[in-house]
Amino acid sequence: MAHYQLDARRLLCPMPVIRAQNRVAELLPGDVLEVTCTDPGALNDIPAWCRINGHTVLATRRDGNEVIIDIEVGDGT
Amino acid sequence: MSQIQRKAVALVSGGLDSMLAVRVIQEQGIHVEGINFYTGFCVEGHTHAIRKKDQGKDKRNNALWVAEQLGIKLHIIDIVEEYKDVLLNPRHGYGANMNPCLDCKIFMVHKALEWADKNGFDFIITGEVVGQRPMSQRKDTMPVVARESGAMDRLLRPLCAKNLPATLPEREGWVDREKLHDFSGRSRKPQMALAAQFGFSDYATPAGGCCFLTDEAYSRKLVDLWQARGKREYEMDDIMLLKVGRHIRPAPHYKLIVGREEGENNFLEGYRKIYIHLRPISHTGPLVLLDGEASEEDIVLAARITARYSKGHTAEQVTVQVTGLDGVSRELVVAPLSPDELKPEWHL
Numbered sequence: 001m002a003h004y005q006l007d008a009r010r011l012l013c014p015m016p017v018i019r020a021q022n023r024v025a026e027l028l029p030g031d032v033l034e035v036t037c038t039d040p041g042a043l044n045d046i047p048a049w050c051r052i053n054g055h056t057v058l059a060t061r062r063d064g065n066e067v068i069i070d071i072e073v074g075d076g077t
Numbered sequence: 078m079s080q081i082q083r084k085a086v087a088l089v090s091g092g093l094d095s096m097l098a099v100r101v102i103q104e105q106g107i108h109v110e111g112i113n114f115y116t117g118f119c120v121e122g123h124t125h126a127i128r129k130k131d132q133g134k135d136k137r138n139n140a141l142w143v144a145e146q147l148g149i150k151l152h153i154i155d156i157v158e159e160y161k162d163v164l165l166n167p168r169h170g171y172g173a174n175m176n177p178c179l180d181c182k183i184f185m186v187h188k189a190l191e192w193a194d195k196n197g198f199d200f201i202i203t204g205e206v207v208g209q210r211p212m213s214q215r216k217d218t219m220p221v222v223a224r225e226s227g228a229m230d231r232l233l234r235p236l237c238a239k240n241l242p243a244t245l246p247e248r249e250g251w252v253d254r255e256k257l258h259d260f261s262g263r264s265r266k267p268q269m270a271l272a273a274q275f276g277f278s279d280y281a282t283p284a285g286g287c288c289f290l291t292d293e294a295y296s297r298k299l300v301d302l303w304q305a306r307g308k309r310e311y312e313m314d315d316i317m318l319l320k321v322g323r324h325i326r327p328a329p330h331y332k333l334i335v336g337r338e339e340g341e342n343n344f345l346e347g348y349r350k351i352y353i354h355l356r357p358i359s360h361t362g363p364l365v366l367l368d369g370e371a372s373e374e375d376i377v378l379a380a381r382i383t384a385r386y387s388k389g390h391t392a393e394q395v396t397v398q399v400t401g402l403d404g405v406s407r408e409l410v411v412a413p414l415s416p417d418e419l420k421p422e423w424h425l
Contacts (some may be wrong), residue, residue, distance in 0.1 A: 010347055012137055012317070014115055041138070048141040053150050072369045 001030040009066065013041040017049050024055060029075040032058065039068045046071070057063065083251040084108045084198040085233070088332070090150060090287060091139025094204030094236060095269055099147050100275050101235040102202055105252045109202070111151040112192055113140040114185050116160045118289040119314045139281040141397045146277070156188065156387075157313055164290070165309050169221075176288060176298035178210065179218055186226035193231075200231040200246045206268075207261045234270070234289055236260045289320065296322055298425045305329060305369065314348070318366075321345065324425040325382060330370025333379055335386050349400070353384040358408065359396035362387025377411060377423045384413035 005024050007015035016037045023033055035046060046069050047057045054074035061068050087099045089111035099109050144151035167177030169307070181203075189201045196341045205214050205222075219241065223232045230245040238247065239259035247254040260267045272280060289295040298319045303309045318334055321341050325330035336342035342364045345354075352366040353376070365383045367376075376399055384395035390413045400406040 014113075014119075014153050015155070017138070017141070018115060018153050022151060045138045045141055048138065048145055049151070049153075052141065052144045052148075 003032045003034065004028075006033055006035045008035055008037045008042070011040055012039050013045050017045045020046055020069075021049065021053075021057065023073040024071065024073050027073045029073055031073045033071045033073065035069045035071065037069070038065055040067055040071065043067050081110055083200075083246070084110070085200050085202050085246070086193045086198045087111050087149075087202045088150075088185060088189055088204070089113050089140050089143055090204070091141075091143050091281050092287065093272060093277070094202065094206060094209075096143045096147065096204070096277065096280060097172075097268060097275070098202050098235045098270050099143075099149060100277075101257065101271075102233075102252065103147065103149075105247075105256060107168075107252065109147075109149050109417040110198070111140070111144050111147075111149050113151055113153045114156050114188065114191050115153060116181075116288070117157040117158075118164075120287050120289055120292075139154040143280070152192070154188065154192070156184075159188075160184070161311070165354075172291065174291055174293050175299055176290040178291075179221065181288075182222050183225045186222055186228050186232060190226060190231070192229045199251065200233055200244070201228055202233050202235055204236060205234045207234075207240045209261075209263055210323055218296070221224075224404075233257075236271075289316075294425075295319060301326065301425050305332065314351075318348065322363075322366075323386075325419075325423045326425055327378055327382070327420075328375065329424050331367055331371045331375055331379075333382060334368060335383070336363040336365070350404070351402075353401055355380055355397050355399050357384055357389060357395050358385035358398045359394075360384075360387045360389030360392065362389070362395075377409065378414075380409045380411045381414040382405075382419065384411055385415075386420060387413070389413060 006019060008019050016039060020035050027033060043060060050057050050071055055075050056072040056074060058070040058072050085107050087109050089095045116326050119206060120383055163177055163180050167180040169179040174179050185324055186201060193201055205220060207214065207216050223229055233244045233246050236258045237260045238254060238257035240261055243254060246252045302315060321344055322337055323335040324332055325335060336345050345364045345366055348366055352368060355365040356362065362383060363386050367379055380397040380399060383397050387395055389395040393412060395413055396409050397409050397411060398406050399409055
């Protein structure tokens with residue numbers, strides 16, 4: 001299992017979701033992707049995308065104007 | 078011998094019609110996944126994300142929400158670059174504004190077809206209804222979408238299939254045509270009734286209004302942008318900036334983008350380094366971007382307009398900071414433009 005980071009700052013939804021989706025597609029089950037966003041809408045959209053596509057949100061947190069979401073990649077089912 | 082599990086990819090906008098179309102096909106035992114295209118002109122999310130006063134509102138992405146209600150996967154595809162050709166060169170022309178709806182639908186179905194072939198899906202479904210939209214959902218244009226997208230008889234519209242020739246999934250018996258629908262026209266009652274039958278009580282406002290290109294004011298600003306630049310092209314930043322602020326063009330060679338509130342000012346901050354920008358410093362006021370080339374006389378007028386939209390609009394003088402593309406700032410002390418001097422035709 002590896003840990004990766006994705007900078008999705010200054011992007012408005014749905015672009016952070018698209019960037020996360022495309023990066024997750026390159027990773028292996030169990031890998032963790034830490035996504036940093038500035039659009040607070042990502043706090044709704046990325047977890048929703050994870051739920052319907054079989055991935056797990058491990059944690060979400062705010063750091064000033066930034067929203068950070070940790071995604072554990074699922075097995076695609 | 079076990080039956081082959083047939084698979085359909087659905088164009089999911091986040092509206093009610095595509096939601097119903099998916100459920101109709103799911104009920105026939107078909108595996109459905111959704112696809113949603115991002116053109117850059119989608120209304121969803123952006124304005125809420127930018128404007129401070131909207132930040133308390135629910136910002137759910139309706140396509141994701143619909144997918145979750147239906148229990149299907151959703152694939153969101155960025156088509157911003159490819160979409161430029163659709164918007165700039167629509168073979169079938171524009172609708173009431175800059176909306177190339179027929180070409181747009183053809184393009185999206187074509188992209189869905191590519192996705193389906195790549196991922197082993199058998200056919201494509203949409204929530205289209207004959208006669209519902211003036212351009213892309215007419216009896217005579219719906220076959221054009223099927224033909225020019227290349228989908229041909231692999232494109233099934235479950236809500237109005239009985240008004241159209243049988244498609245491949247119907248002829249092959251993958252879906253039962255008798256269980257499809259015969260909706261037509263602009264009435265929403267059949268959709269509402271079907272939604273109630275499926276137990277859908279919460280859904281986004283019915284189709285339309287999801288694309289900025291159908292908006293008259295947005296289309297006017299887009300055409301103005303092309304006229305001012307002398308060429309019909311755009312970048313993602315242009316699309317975004319047309320959604321934000323007051324756009325004021327005092328002369329053909331430049332325009333001002335004036336933040337209307339804190340959220341818009343914060344958003345415009347991100348563009349400070351690529352535009353000449355102005356902001357009042359003696360009074361509270363907006364961040365203003367200057368798009369174009371401006372003489373000293375133009376910059377003084379821009380400063381006076383900036384002052385006009387500041388808290389000092391009734392003051393005799395307002396100090397405005399002007400920052401050039403080289404990052405060097407200077408201060409101008411100006412009289413705010415009076416309401417009479419701010420010509421209505423400057424507003425885009």
